[in-house]
Amino acid sequence: MADAxxxxxxxxxxxxxxxxxxxxxxxxxxIVFSVGYVVPLAQLVLKSLxxxxxxxxxxxxxxxxxxxxxxxxxxxxxxxxxxxxxCLLIAYPLAYAIxxxxxxxxxxxxxxxxxxxxxxxxxxxxxxxxxxSPNGPINQLFLRLGLISEPLQMVFNSIGVYxxxxxxxxxxxxxxxxxxxxxxxxxxxxxxxSLGSPPTDAFLRVTLPSSMPGVISGCTLVFxxxxxxxxxPELLGGPDSYLIAxxxxxxxxxxxxxxxxxxxxxxxxxxxxxVFLIFRQRIAEELDDRPHNNLSPIGTSTSGLSTQWPIQxxxxxxxxxxxxxxxxxxxVIRGPFLYVIAALTLLLLILPFVIVIPLAxxxxxxxxxxxxxxxxxxxxxxxxxxxxxDALSFSLRWAGLSALLSVAIGVPAAFALVRYRFxxxxxxxxxxxxxxxxxxxxxxxxxxxALAGSSxxxxxxxxxxxxxxxxxxxxxxxxxxxxxxxxxxxELAAASLGSSPLVTLRTVTLPLLLPTLASAxxxxxxxxxxxxxxxxxxxxxxxxxxxMRMWDNIRLEISPQIAVIAVLFLIVLALLLxxxxxxxxxxxxxxxxxxxxx
Amino acid sequence: xxxxxxxxxxxxxxxxGGLAAARSLFPxxxxxxxxxxxxxxxxxxxxxxxxxxxxxxYFEPFEKETGIKVIAQPRTDTGAxxxxxxxxxxxYDVTIIPGGKAPxxxxxxxxxxxxxxxxxKADLDAFSPVKVGKxxxxxxxxxxxxxxxxxxFTSDAPNSWADVWDTQKFAGRRSLMAGTWASxxxxxxxxxxxxxxDPAKLYPLDWDRAFKSLSRVKPNILKWWNTGAExxxxxxxxxxxxxxxxxxxxxxxxxxxxxxxxxxxQGMLQYDTWVVLxxxxxxxxxxxxxxxxxxxxxxxxxxxxxxxxxxNSRAFDLVPSERAKLLPTSPEAxxxxxxxxxxxxxxxxxxxxANNEVAVAQWERWISxxx
Numbered sequence: 001m002a003d004a005x006x007x008x009x010x011x012x013x014x015x016x017x018x019x020x021x022x023x024x025x026x027x028x029x030x031i032v033f034s035v036g037y038v039v040p041l042a043q044l045v046l047k048s049l050x051x052x053x054x055x056x057x058x059x060x061x062x063x064x065x066x067x068x069x070x071x072x073x074x075x076x077x078x079x080x081x082x083x084x085x086x087c088l089l090i091a092y093p094l095a096y097a098i099x100x101x102x103x104x105x106x107x108x109x110x111x112x113x114x115x116x117x118x119x120x121x122x123x124x125x126x127x128x129x130x131x132x133s134p135n136g137p138i139n140q141l142f143l144r145l146g147l148i149s150e151p152l153q154m155v156f157n158s159i160g161v162y163x164x165x166x167x168x169x170x171x172x173x174x175x176x177x178x179x180x181x182x183x184x185x186x187x188x189x190x191x192x193x194s195l196g197s198p199p200t201d202a203f204l205r206v207t208l209p210s211s212m213p214g215v216i217s218g219c220t221l222v223f224x225x226x227x228x229x230x231x232x233p234e235l236l237g238g239p240d241s242y243l244i245a246x247x248x249x250x251x252x253x254x255x256x257x258x259x260x261x262x263x264x265x266x267x268x269x270x271x272x273x274x275v276f277l278i279f280r281q282r283i284a285e286e287l288d289d290r291p292h293n294n295l296s297p298i299g300t301s302t303s304g305l306s307t308q309w310p311i312q313x314x315x316x317x318x319x320x321x322x323x324x325x326x327x328x329x330x331x332v333i334r335g336p337f338l339y340v341i342a343a344l345t346l347l348l349l350i351l352p353f354v355i356v357i358p359l360a361x362x363x364x365x366x367x368x369x370x371x372x373x374x375x376x377x378x379x380x381x382x383x384x385x386x387x388x389x390d391a392l393s394f395s396l397r398w399a400g401l402s403a404l405l406s407v408a409i410g411v412p413a414a415f416a417l418v419r420y421r422f423x424x425x426x427x428x429x430x431x432x433x434x435x436x437x438x439x440x441x442x443x444x445x446x447x448x449x450a451l452a453g454s455s456x457x458x459x460x461x462x463x464x465x466x467x468x469x470x471x472x473x474x475x476x477x478x479x480x481x482x483x484x485x486x487x488x489x490x491e492l493a494a495a496s497l498g499s500s501p502l503v504t505l506r507t508v509t510l511p512l513l514l515p516t517l518a519s520a521x522x523x524x525x526x527x528x529x530x531x532x533x534x535x536x537x538x539x540x541x542x543x544x545x546x547x548m549r550m551w552d553n554i555r556l557e558i559s560p561q562i563a564v565i566a567v568l569f570l571i572v573l574a575l576l577l578x579x580x581x582x583x584x585x586x587x588x589x590x591x592x593x594x595x596x597x598x
Numbered sequence: 599x600x601x602x603x604x605x606x607x608x609x610x611x612x613x614x615g616g617l618a619a620a621r622s623l624f625p626x627x628x629x630x631x632x633x634x635x636x637x638x639x640x641x642x643x644x645x646x647x648x649x650x651x652x653x654x655x656y657f658e659p660f661e662k663e664t665g666i667k668v669i670a671q672p673r674t675d676t677g678a679x680x681x682x683x684x685x686x687x688x689x690y691d692v693t694i695i696p697g698g699k700a701p702x703x704x705x706x707x708x709x710x711x712x713x714x715x716x717x718x719k720a721d722l723d724a725f726s727p728v729k730v731g732k733x734x735x736x737x738x739x740x741x742x743x744x745x746x747x748x749x750x751f752t753s754d755a756p757n758s759w760a761d762v763w764d765t766q767k768f769a770g771r772r773s774l775m776a777g778t779w780a781s782x783x784x785x786x787x788x789x790x791x792x793x794x795x796d797p798a799k800l801y802p803l804d805w806d807r808a809f810k811s812l813s814r815v816k817p818n819i820l821k822w823w824n825t826g827a828e829x830x831x832x833x834x835x836x837x838x839x840x841x842x843x844x845x846x847x848x849x850x851x852x853x854x855x856x857x858x859x860x861x862x863x864q865g866m867l868q869y870d871t872w873v874v875l876x877x878x879x880x881x882x883x884x885x886x887x888x889x890x891x892x893x894x895x896x897x898x899x900x901x902x903x904x905x906x907x908x909x910n911s912r913a914f915d916l917v918p919s920e921r922a923k924l925l926p927t928s929p930e931a932x933x934x935x936x937x938x939x940x941x942x943x944x945x946x947x948x949x950x951x952a953n954n955e956v957a958v959a960q961w962e963r964w965i966s967x968x969x
Contacts, residue, residue, distance in 0.1 A: 066959070071966035133837055156821040156837075239819040242965045250778050255955060256680035256702075365854035368834060387643075387670065445681075452685030536678050540689070541640050541669045552645030552672035559646075 018420075025416035026428060029409040029472060036465045037435065037443065040450035041269065044442070047449065048262035059263035069247075069264070076244045079158075079233070080226035083165045087173040087222050088215065090166070090345045095177035095214075096207075097342035099184075106178075109346070111577070113174045114523075116167045116349055119356070120530055122550065123566040125235040127352035127359075128164050129155055130369045160236035165229060167349060172225060172436075173218035179481065180214030181207070216282035221436070224272050228439025244268055249441045253536065258445070265442040272437055280430055353570070359563035367560055378560045382568075388549055395546040398460050399528035402467030406524035407517060409468070410475030417476075418483040433473045440470065440533040448537040458540020466534040471524030478523060482516030518580040522573075529569075632716050632886050635666040639883035642693035643670035647850060651903035656891045663890070666883045676703075679875070683708040688875035692884040694737045697728070697869040698781030701944035702952060709733040710874040710881055716889035724894065724912040727867070727927065727937055734871040735888050736909035741865040741926035741935060742775075742784040745843035747833050748859030756840050757861050759792035763811070765818045770839025772815060773829050776822035777961035780954040781943035784866045785822075788842060789815070791864050801942040803953070809964050833858050845926050849905040865935040867926060869909065901925065 775783030
């Protein structure tokens with residue numbers, strides 16, 4: 001009796017502590033997100049419902065009365081859907097091929113997939129204009145090969161927009177697909193084959209269904225984030241191109257019509273949230289910790305994350321008939337076809353760099369490709385310009401600091417999400433990755449109004465906050481992936497040898513996770529460094545990031561200067577990656593996942 | 599040889615003499631009127647060669663003369679500037695906004711009235727064809743005109759907006775500024791002129807007729823441009839053969855070896871204007887800066903670096919004639935063009951919307967096929 005009375009509170013205490021740990025781990029990121037993201041967005045929605053201080057639906061009535069808005073929304077949805085389908089079609093073979101590669105090669109290929117993310121949108125789109133234009137290299141090649149008799153119109157129409165957007169969105173599709181495909185146990189497909197199933201049939205019956213969660217997750221991510229695109233379509237699109245984010249940014253940046261912008265942003269955001277919630281289980285698939293070795297019977301999961309999900313079944317059923325007919329044909333061409341598609345996709349991703357690098361060494365006074373001659377004049381002109389150098393150092397410092405902050409708050413959050421079970425797990429995860437999807441111009445304008453009147457406008461701290469908000473989702477996603485691959489037996493071994501949890505964390509877990517930490521930090525850094533939208537609202541005399549100076553220059557004159565920045569950026573990136581490889585090499589016992597899959 | 603040198607020397611002295619004469623007309627105190635100051639002034643930079651020209655002609659000499667530090671800040675779009683004033687933390691002390699957007703800033707009480715106390719009267723009176731206003735000091739005058747690929751159209755080149763619309767006569771794709779920029783882009787005026795409207799009778803704009811005309815040219819439009827650099831770049835890249843462009847960019851590209859033709863005929867004179875934003879902490883320094891930048895000799899120096907016309911017409915006397923010829927307000931160019939009617943663009947209609955906003959709403963409807 002006495003024993004029990006002592007034990008009870010103690011058990012209660014430990015239980016309470018176990019509950020407290022994830023709360024403490026999540027607290028910093030939740031505070032930062034509340035201050036810099038949730039509250040400002042909520043204020044924006046409230047603002048859209050007000051006019052001169054009183055409640056009013058005027059902005060919404062105006063939208064409802066505008067036939068143009070509906071058309072623009074429909075067009076945006078159609079574009080996002082098309083981009084999603086194209087991404088899926090070309091990302092699947094690529095992700096499949098990568099999942100068949102040894103880990104080191106896979107890591108390199110995944111890096112190539114992320115490259116487009118790492119270049120400024122301005123230089124990337126200009127490279128596409130050069131590549132795809134009627135007298136550009138691609139058309140010249142096709143003409144010379146006799147494939148076409150006159151140049152194809154590939155830019156300033158929807159083709160250009162598709163290519164430009166697919167290139168940027170591909171990582172969002174490849175990563176979830178790769179994650180599930182890498183987890184599909186190859187022995188299952190082999191087993192099916194050994195039992196007489198042709199390879200394609202095995203693929204259709206085993207691999208494809210088990211990768212469905214990745215398909216849904218990738219499609220949702222690509223679709224939602226495509227809704228907020230505007231710079232790429234504006235630069236690569238034709239005379240008909242006009243999307244909802246263009247309308248919003250026009251109202252914010254040019255007209256200064258904040259009421260209507262707030263209303264349109266709210267509608268866009270609510271659409272995004274609705275789609276997001278419908279597919280929340282699949283998006284949160286990353287959190288699911290069942291081994292995806294087999295087609296686990298639906299509905300038996302205990303994690304609480306994978307509940308019954310009939311659409312998948314229905315889709316598989318619908319796909320089944322045609323797929324059987326297809327499989328005969330596919331069996332023959334499967335192998336080569338797969339690799340040709342994967343190779344072409346990689347080419348698509350790399351091509352713009354083939355243009356950007358020579359442009360940086362151009363000696364022409366304006367952008368022209370191929371450069372008439374080569375020189376370092378644009379490098380030296382950059383190095384002589386103190387304004388640019390100041391802006392560069394500002395961006396390096398604050399994007400760097402924000403990357404560290406993102407890691408500092410994102411890593412504990414990832415630990416909490418992967419290692420603990422609690423009721424708010426999925427909602428918190430969705431909140432933390434949602435800045436990937438809500439258009440930046442919406443976040444920026446809401447943050448601006450939230451900070452308005454405070455001394456934070458024009459203060460570097462505002463940049464630290466906003467870069468952290470857009471960077472932290474990447475650290476969370478990257479860390480979750482890293483932690484899930486992490487082999488916990490090492491930690492258990494340390495613990496069984498008497499090491500305390502904190503010591504284990506410091507001496508075993510963190511060192512092993514160092515490469516992942518480095519990737520997480522690199523992503524967060526790049527997102528901040530390349531941002532142009534927040535700068536428009538938050539900059540001031542002592543806070544002028546580099547992309548602001550770039551925009552300023554590009555507006556009136558496009559010079560090879562921006563290509564120089566892109567090349568410098570690639571150099572910095574290469575150095576960071578070398579550093580990561582170095583870290584990889586010096587810390588022994590690296591890459592436990594290699595031990596798992598020899 | 600000696601002769602040439604002597605002539606050059608003579609010309610030099612003549613110029614110096616001219617300057618001295620100009621100065622003597624306005625007694626020295628008028629020029630030394632701007633007293634020394636302290637602190638700083640945050641000014642819009644503009645980037646590229648425009649920012650460079652400002653730095654050389656205005657920022658550095660102003661710092662030297664007054665001791666006030668100029669902090670040059672890059673561009674933020676007018677909407678973000680507006681937001682910054684509303685938020686009580688103006689993005690700049692002094693900035694430049696398009697003349698067509700300035701009246702809404704005035705209307706919404708976002709600007710400080712200019713204190714002309716530091717200005718030289720002779721400079722103030724010489725602003726032409728655009729006068730200074732209670733809240734605005736014109737900064738640059740430029741032309742939105744017809745530009746074309748001079749390597750393609752050598753003898754017979756487009757000389758009117760109707761020619762730009764006519765792809766039978768002048769083959770190739772076209773580009774005009776996106777209608778979402780409303781007054782800034784001049785696209786609606788161009789459409790009406792292409793349809794035969796006399797430039798003198800453009801305003802008030804006939805929206806229906808403008809969109810009908812735009813529907814005719816749309817199949818030949820490669821894309822609608824959004825930034826000043828795009829149109830010349832598309833001509834350089836041989837993507838379009840003709841379209842609208844701003845003169846400053848075309849001349850700058852040509853100085854660097856591009857072959858872009860242009861005509862002043864039916865060109866629209868537009869202007870940007872300096873304004874002092876409400877809530878600034880450096881108003882006095884801002885007024886001093888404006889007085890300094892209004893001086894004829896400073897504007898003449900500015901024109902040496904970029905071909906935007908000086909709003910102070912006295913500056914023309916100090917600009918070499920070969921260069922003056924290239925400016926959109928030179929007598930020959932001036933008579934072929936008209937000044938865009940910003941008053942019309944800011945007139946508020948029955949629905950409470952200014953024409954600038956009406957144009958955007960109609961454009962969105964037209965471009966989405968719902969008009």
